[in-house]
Amino acid sequence: MKEKNHISIVFVINGVATAVEANINEPLKAARNKALGQSNNTGRPMDEWQVHTEDGALLDADKKIEALGLEDGVRLLLSLTVGAGGC
Amino acid sequence: MRIDRRVSELKFEQQVTRLLAQDQLLKKRGILVLKIEYPVVEAIFLPTAPLKLVQVVAAMPVGKVPPGVELPANLPKKAKVKLEFQQPLPFFTSRPFGVRIGMDDFDQRAPSALFCDPVTWEPLETLHVGSEVDTKGSISRVTIDRHPTFKRPFLCMRGIREYHEHPQHTGDDWMQYRNDFGLFSTLDTIWRTCVNNAKPLVLVMNHSALSSVQAGWAAVGAK
Numbered sequence: 617m618k619e620k621n622h623i624s625i626v627f628v629i630n631g632v633a634t635a636v637e638a639n640i641n642e643p644l645k646a647a648r649n650k651a652l653g654q655s656n657n658t659g660r661p662m663d664e665w666q667v668h669t670e671d672g673a674l675l676d677a678d679k680k681i682e683a684l685g686l687e688d689g690v691r692l693l694l695s696l697t698v699g700a701g702g703c
Numbered sequence: 704m705r706i707d708r709r710v711s712e713l714k715f716e717q718q719v720t721r722l723l724a725q726d727q728l729l730k731k732r733g734i735l736v737l738k739i740e741y742p743v744v745e746a747i748f749l750p751t752a753p754l755k756l757v758q759v760v761a762a763m764p765v766g767k768v769p770p771g772v773e774l775p776a777n778l779p780k781k782a783k784v785k786l787e788f789q790q791p792l793p794f795f796t797s798r799p800f801g802v803r804i805g806m807d808d809f810d811q812r813a814p815s816a817l818f819c820d821p822v823t824w825e826p827l828e829t830l831h832v833g834s835e836v837d838t839k840g841s842i843s844r845v846t847i848d849r850h851p852t853f854k855r856p857f858l859c860m861r862g863i864r865e866y867h868e869h870p871q872h873t874g875d876d877w878m879q880y881r882n883d884f885g886l887f888s889t890l891d892t893i894w895r896t897c898v899n900n901a902k903p904l905v906l907v908m909n910h911s912a913l914s915s916v917q918a919g920w921a922a923v924g925a926k
């Protein structure tokens with residue numbers, strides 16, 4: 617039984633799904649960090665992990681879950697920040 | 704080989720299992736995995752976003768915008784506003800492409816990504832624009848025309864072999880990230896940068912004395 621104001625979020629990290637319960641009044645990064653810890657993905661600083669929806673939209677992890685409009689059971693993808701370009 | 708083949712094969716199988724566990728997501732994104740045969744995975748990416756025709760019909764200061772046009776609140780008085788007509792054309796979209804992922808020596812080396820013609824599987828000589836967008840909306844182009852070592856166009860992204868083995872990235876060694884990237888993340892990165900952040904558009908500007916038509920690519924923003 618979920619606590620009031622809590623939803624379930626499934627984070628997919630390099631193809632592996634990890635489900636966590638999250639308080640909708642907390643920033644998304646709290647749930648992200650919980651999922652990273654739970655799945656032992658602790659080799660990099662947690663703020664280096666970006667959160668995307670399945671449709672590819674990049675979410676601001678500093679925003680509250682409620683403000684992002686995330687619903688119970690949503691699946692989100694984590695990927696390390698880009699380090700892109702510069703060649 | 705930098706790693707015992709048996710070890711590499713076991714790691715490959717593990718990565719393939721993780722990839723196939725996300726089969727529904729791959730289908731939803733138009734990623735068709737055609738071949739899985741150690742050490743190679745081949746996939747075709749099918750872009751489905753419709754070509755968007757954007758016509759800039761007028762550009763004017765905020766004060767001269769006709770009544771009835773809704774604008775964001777608190778725009779500075781000196782700001783200029785562009786009025787656009789946008790029309791998605793659903794029967795036109797970007798060209799599909801194939802990618803051959805090389806997992807040889809994984810995870811001592813990063814997965815490589817070779818972009819190919821999806822019919823002949825000949826390597827592509829040029830790539831369309833692929834981009835990455837950060838939470839502030841900054842856009843970086845990540846497809847580069849020629850790799851100095853591999854002598855072909857490549858995706859310049861962390862987690863991709865061509866990035867880590869580029870002479871300018873010797874300070875960003877793959878070994879720092881090898882637990883964080885794999886087969887699924889490689890396909891995810893390619894889809895995000897070269898499909899989702901590369902939606903085709905044609906921009907028609909004819910509101911001033913200088914008319915022009917430009918074809919380009921639009922990246923999705925942050926939420």
